[in-house]
Amino acid sequence: MEEFMGAEFEDSLFEERRERPRPGPAPTYTAKACEPQWFCEKITSKDDVEILTVKKFRGDLAYRKQEFQKALQEYSNCLELLPATNFSMGRDIWESQARCLAHLGRPREALSIAEKLRQEATNSDHLTTVLYLQLAIYQSLGALEKSILALQQLVSLHPFNPWNWKKLAEVYLRLGPAKSSPSSPPLNGFPSADPTFRAPLTSSGRDAPSRSLESQNRPDRPRTRFSPGVESGKAAASCHGQEMEEGLTGFPGLLAGGNQLDSTVKIRVPEGSTEIRVNACSSFVRSRLLFQLIESQQTSFALEKNLKAQEEIEEQVKAFGFEEETLLLISEVMGEDIIPEKVKDEGHAEVKCVGSAALDALVIASVKEFEDRWFRKIEEHIRTFENRGH
Structure with a gap:
């Protein structure tokens, strides 16, 4: 009798089953313990990844110690070993180099790196990091108008971050006296760039002349990455909140003439400048x-x-x-979009991964565009109120 196709038995069905070995006790796990500053010892490994990690840690430590020239050299050495495909670490190192250059009195080169990072940004996280970098460089120069634009773009990207709004208000107040000060540095008056410098940096920049900012004797925090977090409830309103607020102190804000501003000192409100007063007060209220x-x-x-x-x-x-x-109107206008449900939705939003052109559309293009959006209605009300003789 012929067998039907597919009805035959497999020989494996008649084989004896092998007994599975009973699992024994799991091997003891011993965590690797690293001594403090282990990366400062002589490198004996030939693994490029480990060498790269060691040099990066050395650069970070030198930066924390305010040894900016040494940190810059370590970061430059990192780039020589960094694979071309490691874009994430590349961005991290370039940003670190830019912050070192700004401290060394080479802002033109720092801004060149920042612009390169902005052109290569592919998501909103990248753009946020670049804006904070540019803001730090502008503040180190006392370039208040450009600092305002950088903060306005950060606010456009993260409109529910209270620290950004508070910082924007403070810079507005500094803008008034700085405009009338003869010692205010011109916005384009940056020191000349080192002709040996190229972005990204290589070791060719190691002997470039520099003007150290270490004499300011201000302890500095290492650079911080600002990654949009996913938070819940009302806490989403402070997306990047604490870390961003601390990141603003990466460079001290400077008044005209290079004097350091103590953030605890009460800032005088400029007299006679309705526009600046409205912009600053409205930003404070929003914050x-x-x-x-x-x-x-x-x-x-x-x-x-x-x-x-x-x-x-x-x-x-x-x-x-x-x-x-007037204060009631300011509160109404600046808070009309602050809805807990809306803020919660933004907190759960994913990082927007788009091209450079689409990223530019996420932020305002000019100071006027921002101020028309947020402050124009309030300014018109105050002018009308003042014209009535109040």
């Missing part, structure tokens, strides 16, 4: 509204910093001397 939104979700030092910032803002708002009606 306070956002701080209040996330206050219930914070504890410990985060809540302490929040409440302290609100106290500072309260003092500043009172100093403007605006009528109660």
